[in-house]
Amino acid sequence: MIGFDYVKATDVSDAVEAIAGNPDARFIAGGTNLIDLMKENIARPRMLIDITGLPLTDIEETEAGGLRIGALVPNSDLAYDERIKSRYPVLSSALLAGASAQLRNMASTGGNLLQRTRCLYFYDTTTACNKRQPGSGCGALEGFNRMNAILGWSSSCIAVHPSDMCVALAALEAKVHVSGPNGDRAIPFADFHRLPGDTPQIDTNLAPDEIILALELPAQGFATNYTYLKLRDRMSYAFALVSVAVGLELEGDTIEEARIALGGVAHKPWRVPEAEQVLKNKTTDRERYGAAADAILEGAIGFSHNSFKIGLARRAIVRALEQAASGTPQIQSEKATR
Numbered sequence: 001m002i003g004f005d006y007v008k009a010t011d012v013s014d015a016v017e018a019i020a021g022n023p024d025a026r027f028i029a030g031g032t033n034l035i036d037l038m039k040e041n042i043a044r045p046r047m048l049i050d051i052t053g054l055p056l057t058d059i060e061e062t063e064a065g066g067l068r069i070g071a072l073v074p075n076s077d078l079a080y081d082e083r084i085k086s087r088y089p090v091l092s093s094a095l096l097a098g099a100s101a102q103l104r105n106m107a108s109t110g111g112n113l114l115q116r117t118r119c120l121y122f123y124d125t126t127t128a129c130n131k132r133q134p135g136s137g138c139g140a141l142e143g144f145n146r147m148n149a150i151l152g153w154s155s156s157c158i159a160v161h162p163s164d165m166c167v168a169l170a171a172l173e174a175k176v177h178v179s180g181p182n183g184d185r186a187i188p189f190a191d192f193h194r195l196p197g198d199t200p201q202i203d204t205n206l207a208p209d210e211i212i213l214a215l216e217l218p219a220q221g222f223a224t225n226y227t228y229l230k231l232r233d234r235m236s237y238a239f240a241l242v243s244v245a246v247g248l249e250l251e252g253d254t255i256e257e258a259r260i261a262l263g264g265v266a267h268k269p270w271r272v273p274e275a276e277q278v279l280k281n282k283t284t285d286r287e288r289y290g291a292a293a294d295a296i297l298e299g300a301i302g303f304s305h306n307s308f309k310i311g312l313a314r315r316a317i318v319r320a321l322e323q324a325a326s327g328t329p330q331i332q333s334e335k336a337t338r
Contacts, residue, residue: 002041008050012179012211018049020181020209027051027211029072030106032099033115041125042132056110056213059083065219068177071110071212075165076101078109088221089329090245091168093228096332098164100237110212113166113176113192116203117159117267118239120144130156131200138200146305147239150313151297152266157200158303161193161268162239168228170261170269171245174217180210193268200267222247222259227329229320230263231312240264242313244320253325255279260296260321265313272296284325286318293317 009015019025024046028034037043056070059081067083078084079095095104116122121129121139128137140148140158148158166189174189193204206212225248232238243263249256258279262270275295282288293314300310323329 002038002044002046004045005047006050007047008052009054012054012056012213015049015051015054015211016180016209018047019211022047023208025049029108029111030074031111032103032107033111037116040123042123051211062216066217069109069215069217071108071214073109075099075104075107075109075112079104087223088168088172088217089223090171090221090226090228090247091165091217093226093329093332094164094168094230094243094245097228097230097243109165109215112163113212113215114204114206115163118162119148119159122159131159131196134199134201141303144305145303147241147264148303148306149266150300150302150306150309151262151270152195152268153301154196154198154200156198157196157267159196159200159267160264161203161266163269164228164230164240164243164263166193167243167261167263167269168245169215170271171247171259172217172221173259174215176206176212177214177216178206178210179213180207184213186216189269190271196267203267220247220249222249222324225250225324225327227320227323228332229316229323229330231316242309242316244313244316246320246324248321248324250284250325253284255282255284255325258292258321260292260317262296262313262317265300265309270296272298279321286322289318289321290314292321 026045028048056072058070060068062068075095079092085092121127122132127139130138138157149160169189176187176192228245230240230243232240240263245261247259258276275292278292278295
């Protein structure tokens with residue numbers, strides 16, 4: 001680990017000023033991902049700006065009937081907040097499916113949005129990785145790529161985004177509120193993360209001199225018919241091979257609205273709104289679930305070790321829709337205590 005300077009921001013404007021004046025600086029809150037990256041010599045910031053003292057720790061009601069979640073709210077506090085559990089249970093379930101209790105106690109909401117891929121080649125500095133070192137190549141293309149992308153990838157990068165929380169936020173159509181030298185702005189969640197293209201080193205559309213202030217959840221939370229289904233190699237502390245967040249609005253057995261987002265399959269949480277229209281105003285039916293899954297996975301291409309993900313994802317989407325429609329969400333029972 002290289003040496004670095006450390007400063008503690010006193011307010012949001014102080015934090016923005018500090019990072020705007022130092023392009024090699026990074027914000028640090030829980031540090032559950034950044035410290036690992038620094039230890040492995042993947043991230044080499046010359047300055048850490050501690051933002052843990054900023055007033056970004058509240059969960060507040062919005063005038064539109066939703067919730068505004070401060071960027072420094074710990075993942076554990078968010079998962080167990082009664083308003084989240086009752087009004088946005090798919091988000092609570094996704095959080096409880098991720099990491100360990102210890103990590104959730106430290107990890108911040110804003111930091112979760114910014115965590116980097118867990119691709120083996122990104123973490124191995126002896127191998128080629130365009131995300132870590134642009135122009136060096138992608139070792140995963142011809143290497144061990146079991147955990148890698150089947151959708152939205154490019155010849156430059158086939159890494160996947162690791163967050164569970166972000167998959168639920170994609171389904172909920174959250175907004176990300178940020179601040180920078182040019183003022184505040186809100187980024188629709190669908191536009192926050194990027195596909196790799198030829199610049200896989202850029203994970204998000206957050207400017208280098210901006211700070212995340214909060215997440216905003218809309219009033220619609222799919223509190224009754226929802227699920228978060230995570231398929232992984234082991235039940236504890238493992239990243240998703242495929243995960244699915246589903247929210248449905250039903251009138252009897254007719255689907256009035258459907259939201260479906262996937263994790264573990266692309267460089268960003270994967271959602272295809274057009275595919276959700278396959279289910280709109282249709283009765284709940286397994287065959288229609290399969291048609292929606294086919295539309296979501298259109299164009300999916302696997303590699304030598306991960307082609308199985310295509311069939312796995314299709315089955316997972318169908319199963320998740322069945323769970324949501326029947327009001328029997330996946331229970332994260334092994335995650336239910338702190």
